[in-house]
């Protein structure tokens with residue numbers, strides 16, 4: 107069964123932690139979904155040379171084993187000396203499986219998992235009409251900034267602990283575990 111056939115029938119999708127073996131399929135999916143410019147985004151400055159936050163690199167997998175969705179979250183610091191937070195992205199779903207609820211499943215799983223792991227806030231740069239349904243707004247990011255160009259109305263946040271973003275200000279800083287080996291660097 108190919109991916110389009112799965113989408114039309116019952117999509118038997120699971121959201122699981124990404125493994126090393128999933129990385130080529132995840133990268134190919136991101137290239138298809140976002141194109142080569144994806145590596146030029148401001149978010150990339152906070153991800154480059156870092157590993158995703160522990161337990162927060164997720165994929166959507168079909169029963170046959172294909173990777174059809176991906177989301178990762180990254181440890182950041184909210185301004186110099188500010189509190190810890192997570193930066194979410196990129197989120198992508200295979201074109202052939204769009205509007206089947208896989209993006210939402212990835213988002214809900216990521217948010218629940220981040221909360222369970224004790225994280226207090228998630229930030230991202232993305233389309234507010236999509237991310238509002240998960241509780242993201244630009245209300246709490248006015249005093250925060252990405253380290254590079256971005257559109258302010260797309261800079262969104264979700265508090266996992268109410269009020270944690272009150273008074274936060276400054277430029278987001280990378281705070282994730284550094285990639286050690288060249289093999290891992292290529293995989294990130």
Ligand SMILES: CC(C)(COP(=O)(O)OP(=O)(O)OC[C@H]1O[C@@H](n2cnc3c(N)ncnc32)[C@H](O)[C@@H]1OP(=O)(O)O)[C@@H](O)C(=O)NCCC(=O)NCCS
Pocket residue numbers: 139140197198199200203204205206207208209210211231232233235236
């Ligand atoms: C955005 C994306 C991850 C959504 O994945 P998905 O599995 O199709 O999402 P869901 O099935 O959970 O939700 C689909 C709904 O969201 C809507 N939606 C999708 N992208 C949207 C966007 N950018 N803005 C507003 N609504 C959007 C769809 O119209 C659909 O609405 P419907 O349920 O009323 O038909 C996917 O379309 C994708 O990979 N896009 C390319 C990569 C990308 O742009 N990622 C970052 C998004 S800012």
